[in-house]
Amino acid sequence: RKEVEQDPGPFNVPEGATVAFNCTYSNSASQSFFWYRQDCRKEPKLLMSVYSSGNEDGRFTAQLNRASQYISLLIRDSKLSDSATYLCVVDSNYQLIWGAGTKLIIKP
């Protein structure tokens, strides 16, 4: 089993819809969780950190479920510009472990 797993997608979503995807992790001792965004053939960029109490930034909400060992990302009122691959990142044994990403395609 991979340490960090994501549904690769793609998720095809109409503009304006709400979309959510999860990321599961295997190390119960993990303390730090992040979502990065990567556009096609570009570098990853930090989208948001995930705190125990959840985190909201505009249309984006990230949550942590320690009991089931997953984090989630919710995007409301999706825009065409949200089309990208979303990378889940979790710390484990003093290193960051990256998921392979979930591809999101927003359609007009």
Add this chain to the structure above:
Amino acid sequence: NAGVTQTPKFQVLKTGQSMTLQCAQDMNHNSMYWYRQDPGMGLRLIYYSASEGTTDKGEVPNGYNVSRLNKREFSLRLESAAPSQTSVYFCASSEAGGPTNEKLFFGSGTQLSVL
């Protein structure tokens, strides 16, 4: 503000050839990293440098060497390239901390093919 600059953007090598990937950051960051990204896999850390003068192995260091030339520059060298090193390489930097620092700033990547 350039951020993290890495060169070259593309490179094709023959098996056994050597090359150095260059990376420089102008944000006065202490820590720098080299990652590789392969299809269907997450980014994997090759080497990192928590501060000037120090380097440490990451998850996949075999076949690579690094040099932290000064605070700005962190280079990655492939001494004898192998087809398994075909990948996209990203350099990154962060203000402080080690390999679990959250806010990484990435360069635009180097697409390397080893034939």
